[in-house]
Every structure is written in structure tokens, then in C-alpha cells.
Amino acid sequence: MTPSRDEVRIEFGKQLRLALEASGLVSSDPQQVFDHLVADFGALSPVVMLAPGGTDPQPVSMGYLYDVHVYVLYADEDSKWTPDKSQTRLDRIYNAIATWLRDPVNKNRLLWKSIKQTAPSIVIPEAVGGAGYWHEIIPVRAEV
Amino acid sequence: MIFSGTAMAKRGAMVNGVRGAASIHVTDMVISALDPVTPEIAARVSTKAPTELLQVYVEGSPDLREGDMLVVNDRDYPIRSCAEWDWRGSRFLHLVVEDIKAPQ
DSSP: OOOOHHHHHHHHHHHHHHHHHHHTSSOTTTTOEESSOOSOOTTOBSEEEEEEEEEEEOSSOEEEEEEEEEEEEOOBTTTTBOHHHHHHHHHHHHHHHHHHHHOHHHHTOTTOSEEEEOSOOEEEEEEETTEEEEEEEEEEEEEO | OOOOEEEEEEEOOEETTEEOSOEEEEEEEEEOOOEESSSOOEEOTTTOOEEEEEEEEEESOOSOOTTOEEEETTEEEEEEEEEEEEETTEEEEEEEEEEESSOO
């Protein structure tokens, strides 16, 4: 039976969370990687969330589209967290996600035949709850 | 204006590039009621969550800034803007906060 879009998203989120937590780029307590869009992530940084991006039915397969949203706090004077550090952290999180997507172990998991980034990611500065964040959106397609 | 409420504020701190849950930063602030800025509910830019903007005045000049969390009745409100406001010889802070219409 073809796995559903939510089954794939939840597994994708779980595996991505484990990989990013193992890299030390995010914390596991409190959790900072989510398999869904969180309405209010408070003061957390970085935050990685998955959002559904649509479905592309094919004759013999199904393409599930997702957007990976990455938020990194731009600056914090008290903590000496500077814009160059935040940009470096954003770059490293993107690299970790791209590396995970290219890893042969992840390319062909039980729930999907392939998974890959489908278009250039975009980076925008954004205010969240009064604080400035980098916001990167990475489009991903899972073929099941 | 009647200052009949109390509030606290939370702030997060970066440690090794990771900012976890915010912790209590200021306590015992005296505030006015939380009132709507406008009657409309808009989608939050970042996560599209339905959000109402509220405003509140705080007595004095506690150490607050944009990005902190105002805590009123155990509920967190992200502070979107924080401006000093002088009125009748006294200093207040005028806050615009987000009331996110989703479980916290």
C-alpha cells in the first residue's frame, strides 16, 4: 500500500530531527525540530519545521512535496550572538539537511523510493514576535 | 487609564548558538488591561497562525524589548514592539503583543 503523505512527513521529520540533534546544531530539550508547522515557537532558536507543500500523482508513483522551514535568531546583544554567527549557523543547518538528503541511507528508506531538494532554497529576513530571524525555506520531494 | 493587572516577562539566552525556552526575566510589573489594537485578526507572517494584536501599558521602565515574552495569567504573549511613553510626568512602556490563536 502506498504510504500516506502524513506518514512520510512524520518519518521524514523524525529522521531529520535525529540527524540535526546528533550534529549539535539544535537542542533536543527543548525540542527544536518539528514534523509540523508550530504556530508559536516562543523564543527558541534555531527552529526547523516541516510543512506540506502539495502532492504530485504520477502513473506509477506519488510525489509528496514538503517545505523545510529553518529559523535562526539574527542577533542577541546580551548573549553576544552576532549576525555573522547567525549566518554561519544557518549555513551549517542547511549543509546538514542537504547532506542528510544526499545520504544513500536516507535516499531509499522504507517509506519512500527517493527524497531530494527540488528547487533552490530561499532565505528571507523576517520578524517573529518582535525578534529578527533568518528564515530559509527548502523545497523537498519524496517519491513513494 | 487603570493599572490593575500584574505581569512578568521572559527572555531567552543563547548558549553555544542554541536558545532554549525563555526564563523569567522581570517580575511584579504593574500593567493596564490588554486591549485590542484593531478588531481584526491577521495571519502571523512567519507561521500563518491567526493572530490578534493587543496593546498594554506598563508602569515604569522595566528592562523589556522586542522579542521578550509578556506573561499575564500564565499565558505568554510575544512582544512585537516596545516604546517608551511619557504621560503626566511619569514614564510608561507601551507594548504591542501578539495573541496567537492556537494552543501554546
